Amino acid sequence: xxxxxxxxxxxxxxxxxxxxxxxxxxxxxxxxxxxxxxxxxxxxxxxxxxxxxxxxxxxxxxxxxxxxxxxxxxxxxxxxxxxxxxxxxxxxxxxxxxxxxxxxxxxxxxxxxxxxxxxxxxxxxxxxxxxxxxxxxxxxxxxxxxxxxxxxxxxxxxxxxxxxxxxxxxxxxxxxxxxxxxxxxxxxxxxxxxxxxxxxxxxxxxxxxxxxxxxxxxxxxxxxxxxxxxxxxxxxxxxxxxxxxxxxxxxxxxxxxxxxxxxxxxxxxxxxxxxxxx
Amino acid sequence: xxxxxxxxxxxxxxxxxxxxxxxxxxxxxxxxxxxxxxxxxxxxxxxxxxxxxxxxxxxxxxxxxxxxxxxxxxxxxxxxxxxxxxxxxxxxxxxxxxxxxxxxxxx
Numbered sequence: 001x002x003x004x005x006x007x008x009x010x011x012x013x014x015x016x017x018x019x020x021x022x023x024x025x026x027x028x029x030x031x032x033x034x035x036x037x038x039x040x041x042x043x044x045x046x047x048x049x050x051x052x053x054x055x056x057x058x059x060x061x062x063x064x065x066x067x068x069x070x071x072x073x074x075x076x077x078x079x080x081x082x083x084x085x086x087x088x089x090x091x092x093x094x095x096x097x098x099x100x101x102x103x104x105x106x107x108x109x110x111x112x113x114x115x116x117x118x119x120x121x122x123x124x125x126x127x128x129x130x131x132x133x134x135x136x137x138x139x140x141x142x143x144x145x146x147x148x149x150x151x152x153x154x155x156x157x158x159x160x161x162x163x164x165x166x167x168x169x170x171x172x173x174x175x176x177x178x179x180x181x182x183x184x185x186x187x188x189x190x191x192x193x194x195x196x197x198x199x200x201x202x203x204x205x206x207x208x209x210x211x212x213x214x215x216x217x218x219x220x221x222x223x224x225x226x227x228x229x230x231x232x233x234x235x236x237x238x239x240x241x242x243x244x245x246x247x248x249x250x251x252x253x254x255x256x257x258x259x260x261x262x263x264x265x266x267x268x269x270x271x272x273x274x275x276x277x278x
Numbered sequence: 279x280x281x282x283x284x285x286x287x288x289x290x291x292x293x294x295x296x297x298x299x300x301x302x303x304x305x306x307x308x309x310x311x312x313x314x315x316x317x318x319x320x321x322x323x324x325x326x327x328x329x330x331x332x333x334x335x336x337x338x339x340x341x342x343x344x345x346x347x348x349x350x351x352x353x354x355x356x357x358x359x360x361x362x363x364x365x366x367x368x369x370x371x372x373x374x375x376x377x378x379x380x381x382x383x384x385x
Binding site: 018 | 298360364368378379380
């Protein structure tokens with residue numbers, strides 16, 4: 001599907017067809033997209049994902065994972081649950097060093113900006129000031145505490161989740177991010193998923209075929225462009241060119257806002273079909 | 279019991295549901311009958327039912343149990359019972375009382 005149309009169609013799908021299985025190849029394609037397209041400082045790639053097929057779960061484990069998400073209906077319906085986790089252990093100074101060496105060796109980071117094994121080692125291992133032209137990695141990575149690694153791993157995994165959502169839409173699937181657990185259920189989820197010590201849960205991505213229309217009633221309310229984006233300083237909203245917006249409308253990024261006509265009739269029909277009270 | 283539609287909780291329910299779904303009057307007749315019967319069985323008016331449910335979780339849980347029980351008594355099959363119980367739950371939900379909702383068992 002065209003990239004802009006994929007972005008335009010991205011919705012949090014909240015009603016899945018629980019009887020329609022998801023093709024395993026589609027799940028792999030989502031993961032492959034995340035692996036290739038997600039950006040990360042130092043090429044750390046600290047995201048990890050555990051794909052859970054709801055049908056294959058033991059009843060008690062299914063119950064535990066659903067309870068951790070307060071038995072949300074969409075969670076119970078979606079056939080595939082992808083638990084996205086951040087691995088703090090993959091964002092330690094030594095990993096930075098190894099990954100950046102790798103980037104230099106494959107020609108991703110120009111040596112003429114100062115990136116060499118020696119400068120990287122000096123900054124990361126000994127805290128030497130990075131030459132101008134390079135990132136000042138000594139300030140961030142040298143002697144970096146574990147909490148900082150955890151924070152980096154978390155923020156970069158959130159980026160991976162954003163890509164994973166678009167990848168699922170591109171497969172024609174419905175998808176949505178849920179919190180994995182409330183504060184009291186962290187241990188339950190860790191136990192069922194058998195998470196290693198250095199991993200922490202970020203989001204669970206629900207994947208399935210939408211039972212609602214894939215447009216799910218239209219694009220969600222968004223803040224005005226000028227409230228989000230600025231030029232030069234925050235007092236100057238970025239001037240939006242309406243001709244560009246019109247082009248994006250034609251290209252499928254900007255779509256009809258919710259609620260589209262018939263949205264509540266659709267919700268009513270599905271509610272009745274599934275037996276939810278109106 | 280007075281005219282059902284004169285109770286604040288009933289008015290709130292109808293207004294809230296119709297804000298989104300605009301149910302035809304023909305839908306409201308059986309819905310109101312269900313809530314009337316439920317309230318009669320509990321010996322409370324609709325406003326008192328909601329007051330009790332919001333004030334005390336235990337009372338609400340017990341009322342939900344009664345709703346299921348009545349639904350079974352008066353309905354021909356499991357789906358009809360589920361629907362009847364769902365009407366009562368809708369009345370609670372739209373009056374701010376948190377209740378559990380589930381789809382049909384075979385869905």
